[in-house]
Amino acid sequence: MAAEEAKPAGGPSKLVIRNIGLLLSGDLKKPILDADAIVAIDGRISAVGRAKDLDLSGAGTVIDAKETAVAPGLIDSHVHPVAGDWTPRQSQINWIDSYLHGGVTTMISAGEVHMPGRPKDIVGVKAMAIFAQRAFANFRPSGVKVHGGAPVIETGMSEEDFKELGAAGVKYLGEVGLGGVKDGPTARKMVAWARKYGIQSTIHTGGPSIPGSGLIDKDVVLEADTDVIGHINGGHTALPDDQIRCICEGCQRGLELVHNGNERSALFTLRTAKEMGQLERVILGTDAPAGSGVQPLGILRMISMLSSLGDIPAEIAICFATGNTARMRSLDCGLIEKGRAADFVFLDKAQHSPGKTMLDSIRLGDLPGVGMTVIDGIVRTQRSRNTPPATRIPELAAH
Secondary structure (H helix, E strand, O other), rough: OOOOOOOOOOOOOOEEEOOOOEEOOOOOOOOOEEEEEEEOOOOOOEEEEEEHHOOOOOOEEEEEEOOOOOOOOEEEEEOOEEEOEEEEEEEEOOOHHHOOOEEEEEEEEOOOOOOOOOOOHHHHHHHHHHHHHHHHOOOHHHHHHHEEEOOOOOOOOOHHHHHHHHOOOEOOOOOOOOOOOOHHHHHHHHHHHHHHOOOEEEEEEEOOOOOOOOEOHHHHHHHHHHOEEOOOOOOOOOOOHHHHHHHHHHHEEHHHHHHHEEOHHHHHHHHHHOOOOHHEEEEEOEEEOOOOOOOOOOHHHHHHHHHHHOOOHHHHHHHOOOOHHHOOOOOOOOOOOOEEEEEEEEEOOEEEOOOOOOOHHHHHHOOOOOEEEEEOEEEEEEEOOOOOOOOOOEEEEEO
């Protein structure tokens, strides 16, 4: 599959998906839709419903879902990209393409912190962020949408620096705490400047993960007031339970659970959010590439772990990696509804899973099989090379 694919030339491009066995919306309020077909035009969803009620004619691409489940493409809220589809952290190439085979169609950078020789002077910080933002806007590995260019804030930055970054198209800060700014008052001031100019923020939470980072505890997290509490379950080392609960109760910001963190602490955070009636705050990431490697199935593993051990219905756990993140991060994907980006993942239970259905298999702790991915209405992959083989796979009926 080519790294970049333009829209087909000519008139409107129409995609029809029919014979959907289970349609997962990504929306916590209604995670399962009463529908068996989707129509998308020019890469955006134009209709969702029963095939008998929709205009399915004139499609350039028709996918027979073969009664499999269709969900919004998964979103990884926390990655550390560097240059294209290569990471120096593990000297691995095509890692983003491998994530696509795990159902991930969108990624958000939490900082290009593994760039060899990463500049820490203010001019260099801004230059690298703008470069990364531009590079990933122009280059989409295998079609995956990588929201790159997340500067790690350093002491001495002024409001004018954030104004410049915002005007240049930078939308996210890297993890607060990975650079020279580690105290609450300075972080809060810079986070407010970032927010003023349309830049979202996240903070490192817990013990140090790489040389140069340090402990970020509840007091710094709460005072900094970032939009997302990055890896609240540690990246890798988590805070004590009482501090995690204090953070959950002390703010209304996003609670990010990551694969490369403490699983027990992730489950504790999930239970706390559930007790508070605030599951809409839970979002998922992998925090990779990292010392523990690259996890192409990391988001699926988090969904399965949280559902099977956290007593959460599988269709709700899938919302953590789709609609919750999309709404919190102001993305146009992540939900199956008219006007949203036509980004989908086709799922079915893995062959020989004891689960009776795909959702049941996730509740039992198994990973589902990915049969196809679609980004912007274009088929990007068919049967996954990384997941266990799905029992059923969709078919490209026309193209």
